[in-house]
Amino acid sequence: MTDLTRLTAVETAAAVASRDVSAVEVARAHLDRIAAVDGAVHAFLHVDADGALAQAARVDAGEVTGPLAGVPLALKDVIVTRGVPTTVGSRILEGWRPPYDATVTTRLRDAGVVVLGKTNMDEFAMGSSTEHSAYGPTHNPWDLTRTPGGSGGGSAAAVAAYEAPLGVGTDTGGSIRQPASVTGTVGVKPTYGGVSRFGLVAFSSSLDQAGPCARTVLDAALLHEAIGGHDPADSTSIDAPVPPVVEAARRASVQGLRVAVVRELTGEGYEAGVQERFDEAVALLSELGATVTEVSCPHFVHALPAYYLIAPSEASSNLARFDSVRYGLRVGDDGDRSLEEVMSLTRDAGFGAEVKRRIILGTYALSSGYYDAYYGQAQKVRTLITRDFTAAFEQADVLVSPASPGVAFPLGAKLDDPLAMYRQDLATIPSNLYGGPAMSLPVGLSEGLPVGLQVMAPTMRDDLLYQVGGALEAALHDRWGGPLLASAPELEAARA
Amino acid sequence: MTVPYDQALSEFEAVIGLETHVELGTAAKMFCGCDTSFGAEPNTHTCPVCLGLPGALPVVNAQAIESTIRIGLALHCDIAAWCRFARKNYFYPDMPKNFQTSQYDEPLCTGGYLDVDVPGEDGTPEVVRVPIERVHLEEDTGKSLHVGGATGRIHGASHSLVDYNRAGIPLVEIVTRPVVGTGPRAAEVARAYVAELRDVLRGLGVSDVRMEQGSLRCDVNVSLNRPGQPWGTRSETKNVNSLRSVERAVRSEVERQAARLRDGERIVQETRHFHEDTGLSTPGRSKEEATDYRYFPEPDLAPVAPDPAWVAELRAALPDPPSVRRKRLTAELGLSARDSAAMVNAGVLDLVLATVEAGAPAAEARNMWLGPLAQAANTRGVEAADLPVAPAQVARVVELVSSGALTAGLARQVVDGVLAGEGEPDDVVAGRGLAVVSDEGALGEAVDAALAAQPAVAEKVRAGKVQAVGALVGAVMKATRGQADAPVVRRLLLERLGVEG
Numbered sequence: 001m002t003d004l005t006r007l008t009a010v011e012t013a014a015a016v017a018s019r020d021v022s023a024v025e026v027a028r029a030h031l032d033r034i035a036a037v038d039g040a041v042h043a044f045l046h047v048d049a050d051g052a053l054a055q056a057a058r059v060d061a062g063e064v065t066g067p068l069a070g071v072p073l074a075l076k077d078v079i080v081t082r083g084v085p086t087t088v089g090s091r092i093l094e095g096w097r098p099p100y101d102a103t104v105t106t107r108l109r110d111a112g113v114v115v116l117g118k119t120n121m122d123e124f125a126m127g128s129s130t131e132h133s134a135y136g137p138t139h140n141p142w143d144l145t146r147t148p149g150g151s152g153g154g155s156a157a158a159v160a161a162y163e164a165p166l167g168v169g170t171d172t173g174g175s176i177r178q179p180a181s182v183t184g185t186v187g188v189k190p191t192y193g194g195v196s197r198f199g200l201v202a203f204s205s206s207l208d209q210a211g212p213c214a215r216t217v218l219d220a221a222l223l224h225e226a227i228g229g230h231d232p233a234d235s236t237s238i239d240a241p242v243p244p245v246v247e248a249a250r251r252a253s254v255q256g257l258r259v260a261v262v263r264e265l266t267g268e269g270y271e272a273g274v275q276e277r278f279d280e281a282v283a284l285l286s287e288l289g290a291t292v293t294e295v296s297c298p299h300f301v302h303a304l305p306a307y308y309l310i311a312p313s314e315a316s317s318n319l320a321r322f323d324s325v326r327y328g329l330r331v332g333d334d335g336d337r338s339l340e341e342v343m344s345l346t347r348d349a350g351f352g353a354e355v356k357r358r359i360i361l362g363t364y365a366l367s368s369g370y371y372d373a374y375y376g377q378a379q380k381v382r383t384l385i386t387r388d389f390t391a392a393f394e395q396a397d398v399l400v401s402p403a404s405p406g407v408a409f410p411l412g413a414k415l416d417d418p419l420a421m422y423r424q425d426l427a428t429i430p431s432n433l434y435g436g437p438a439m440s441l442p443v444g445l446s447e448g449l450p451v452g453l454q455v456m457a458p459t460m461r462d463d464l465l466y467q468v469g470g471a472l473e474a475a476l477h478d479r480w481g482g483p484l485l486a487s488a489p490e491l492e493a494a495r496a
Numbered sequence: 497m498t499v500p501y502d503q504a505l506s507e508f509e510a511v512i513g514l515e516t517h518v519e520l521g522t523a524a525k526m527f528c529g530c531d532t533s534f535g536a537e538p539n540t541h542t543c544p545v546c547l548g549l550p551g552a553l554p555v556v557n558a559q560a561i562e563s564t565i566r567i568g569l570a571l572h573c574d575i576a577a578w579c580r581f582a583r584k585n586y587f588y589p590d591m592p593k594n595f596q597t598s599q600y601d602e603p604l605c606t607g608g609y610l611d612v613d614v615p616g617e618d619g620t621p622e623v624v625r626v627p628i629e630r631v632h633l634e635e636d637t638g639k640s641l642h643v644g645g646a647t648g649r650i651h652g653a654s655h656s657l658v659d660y661n662r663a664g665i666p667l668v669e670i671v672t673r674p675v676v677g678t679g680p681r682a683a684e685v686a687r688a689y690v691a692e693l694r695d696v697l698r699g700l701g702v703s704d705v706r707m708e709q710g711s712l713r714c715d716v717n718v719s720l721n722r723p724g725q726p727w728g729t730r731s732e733t734k735n736v737n738s739l740r741s742v743e744r745a746v747r748s749e750v751e752r753q754a755a756r757l758r759d760g761e762r763i764v765q766e767t768r769h770f771h772e773d774t775g776l777s778t779p780g781r782s783k784e785e786a787t788d789y790r791y792f793p794e795p796d797l798a799p800v801a802p803d804p805a806w807v808a809e810l811r812a813a814l815p816d817p818p819s820v821r822r823k824r825l826t827a828e829l830g831l832s833a834r835d836s837a838a839m840v841n842a843g844v845l846d847l848v849l850a851t852v853e854a855g856a857p858a859a860e861a862r863n864m865w866l867g868p869l870a871q872a873a874n875t876r877g878v879e880a881a882d883l884p885v886a887p888a889q890v891a892r893v894v895e896l897v898s899s900g901a902l903t904a905g906l907a908r909q910v911v912d913g914v915l916a917g918e919g920e921p922d923d924v925v926a927g928r929g930l931a932v933v934s935d936e937g938a939l940g941e942a943v944d945a946a947l948a949a950q951p952a953v954a955e956k957v958r959a960g961k962v963q964a965v966g967a968l969v970g971a972v973m974k975a976t977r978g979q980a981d982a983p984v985v986r987r988l989l990l991e992r993l994g995v996e997g
């Protein structure tokens with residue numbers, strides 16, 4: 001019998017639809033897989049077996065149908081789920097069961113997707129290794145001594161470890177794409193406003209965007225289509241149809257497409273092995289019929305500092321609500337202490353060091369007398385970066401770069417060096433500041449670890465990502481004789 | 497130590513400023529669909545959005561934007577072609593997100609004015625133009641109740657309860673520019689401004705403007721300077737919640753600051769709390785401890801960009817401003833300038849006009865508001881406009897009198913009933929059994945009793961002293977608790993006594 005956990009989402013949905021297997025069998029196979037390997041990977045913070053089996057039974061009863069009906073999914077713990085714990089990787093929300101569902105959660109349920117549980121993440125999505133989770137790090141399935149990237153390391157690792165064929169992540173500065181890059185999976189940050197943020201616990205409102213994690217480009221496209229589209233409950237949601245991502249993933253052609261390499265996102269700061277795989281992939285795009293050029297986006301060099309002013313500023317305000325009054329942790333409420341003291345003790349105990357660092361940074365950047373020099377200036381840089389993108393898209397249909405400057409790094413390697421950690425998102429941050437869509441997909445190995453290539457497109461041209469990604473993926477699979485993940489070590493062996 | 501108000505203003509010039517918060521009467525809250533009605537069980541009008549739950553997002557209430565633009569237009573403001581909301585960050589338990597979604601440097605409306613009538617030296621109204629700085633839209637906070645302390649204040653309380661029903665109700669803030677040159681009438685101008693503003697808002701139908709329920713709230717800024725000198729340091733008196741208090745807050749602050757300045761002391765820039773009971777204020781937060789609100793544009797909301805054609809439509813559909821409506825109606829009713837000035841002074845002109853518009857003759861409407869209703873307001877220590885009776889109800893009472901269903905005395909009782917919350921005038925008439933009795937059979941018994949009780953008076957009347965019948969009529973009226981139709985009683989008495997009327 002085939003191992004149900006090795007199927008793609010498309011294959012799984014087809015098998016369920018044709019009644020070759022039941023959705024409940026599929027769900028059980030994945031729950032078993034989680035039971036077997038998650039002790040080593042730690043992708044999940046909460047496994048909702050009952051909820052998953054109940055949803056699978058609904059699919060089997062024919063109550064829900066659709067292209068993803070019966071497909072299991074790993075949901076990042078930043079997305080609220082009614083009655084199911086949602087911690088955002090933080091102590092401050094330990095035990096909180098939201099009284100409502102995020103729009104993404106609702107859309108997944110309506111699509112018949114079977115949510116297996118909630119995945120690990122850097123606390124409040126602040127980090128690039130998932131080591132800033134209050135509940136312990138996630139391990140990279142390729143090498144359990146290494147990180148799976150972050151902040152969405154849990155969803156990426158779950159997909160890479162065959163614990164689920166699909167995952168949902170959120171991407172504020174690269175939190176879907178960088179984990180995808182270092183776990184050999186496909187990750188997409190849609191156009192800002194393309195997927196509803198309603199029910200996504202905010203880190204940086206103007207940058208946050210939920211998107212798909214998958215093992216193939218087509219699987220990602222199907223998930224993108226299921227969760228995307230206008231939501232009146234999110235004022236920043238775009239009132240337009242989802243770009244034709246599934247069709248583009250199936251078309252999978254770069255013939256005549258203009259592809260430009262971003263000069264500022266290559267070379268210095270990128271590992272040699274990463275650069276080599278990237279160059280080979282670009283050459284392959286050229287062989288496939290794309291016109292490859294180079295463009296310069298001179299302001300991208302300021303993207304990282306601008307991001308580290310805008311995101312913490314918004315975070316300092318977004319995270320103010322965690323004050324112990326209405327939900328979550330409460331510390332020091334002994335009847336003698338004042339409300340302010342209880343709030344302060346709670347926040348001190350509930351937030352980890354990285355979250356505090358960013359709250360302080362953001363509070364400072366917004367302070368009277370500093371606003372213009374920091375937050376105001378960063379917004380100007382953001383405008384310049386947007387102009388760079390606009391100019392580049394006059395010369396090219398899509399832009400490409402390595403998705404991450406390096407391969408997966410060892411656990412603990414960058415914990416004492418925040419700036420080194422922040423540089424993991426060098427290549428991914430510009431798209432967040434601009435608002436355009438971007439994808440990371442695997443293009444090979446360096447030192448035995450996956451390397452991701454990033455494709456960036458103009459806003460609301462998410463379809464172009466899938467068109468290019470689909471073509472590149474097909475050519476690479478031909479070259480490799482199968483998906484890159486097939487060469488990942490067996491986890492049971494790794495654990496032994 | 498204080499310096500008497502008139503004396504203070506002969507020595508100093510006052511600069512006043514008013515910040516008014518108006519709760520809009522929209523059906524739903526500012527950023528969610530929750531009900532806005534007043535007086536519900538605590539925390540029943542809440543949802544993930546107005547409780548600020550993690551992940552919840554705001555969506556702007558279009559009706560609130562429309563109301564704010566209409567207010568701006570009525571106050572002759574410019575309407576922004578494009579503006580954003582901003583977050584005002586500070587920690588407070590009755591603010592669910594620990595920031596208030598407000599507007600900062602991009603208000604929806606800017607630079608208008610409001611003309612107000614203030615009685616001049618000879619009693620006739622004079623127009624004072626109050627410049628408006630801005631009108632912007634924000635959300636209200638919840639309410640905290642501190643339990644266990646002596647005064648309901650947080651100090652000494654054992655615990656606090658928070659009600660979020662009010663959290664997220666749309667709130668419009670209307671800020672004046674500094675008002676100068678009011679001479680000895682600073683307090684009167686402040687009060688007249690708030691009164692006029694309330695009439696404008698009521699005319700627009702955007703709020704129920706009930707100061708006693710907090711749907712209209714005022715902060716009063718006052719500073720003093722000697723003539724020819726730069727403006728002084730100002731204080732800000734918070735939560736002044738009646739027209740009378742607006743006037744008293746300015747007066748007490750003028751008197752307090754004048755005394756300090758006279759003694760060569762410095763005025764501290766501070767927030768002061770007004771106490772309705774004493775009419776005085778006590779110091780609160782000083783500017784030195786002021787919060788840095790770290791305003792920045794609200795990233796969860798799209799910018800507001802009202803279509804100019806729509807704004808033009810709203811402008812064209814504005815109701816007459818109260819001053820124009822007042823002039824039109826006073827002219828139509830033939831009221832003299834002095835007559836309307838008297839009604840302005842008593843704060844009843846608009847109420848009289850509204851009563852006339854509801855169908856009452858001018859003279860009767862005027863008599864009701866200057867008579868029993870002015871007395872009731874006085875007894876309760878409130879403005880006539882704050883009485884729990886609507887002009888339409890007063891018009892109905894007048895109608896009942898002119899139809900003969902009520903006597904003047906009964907009308908007064910009906911008004912008392914309405915004020916006591918017994919319902920509509922007709923409910924009070926039915927509930928208290930106040931209909932005029934003109935049925936001769938029903939009155940006959942009381943007439944006979946009066947004649948029997950006062951035989952000497954009856955004899956006088958029989959003897960030709962007809963005017964003595966008044967005492968007998970009075971006895972019947974008393975016996976019927978004012979419900980008898982007096983002319984009918986008189987006729988019956990004279991018939992019984994065999995005398996021609």
Ligand SMILES: [Zn+2]
Pocket residue numbers: 525528529530541542543544545546547664
């Ligand atoms: Zn609500």
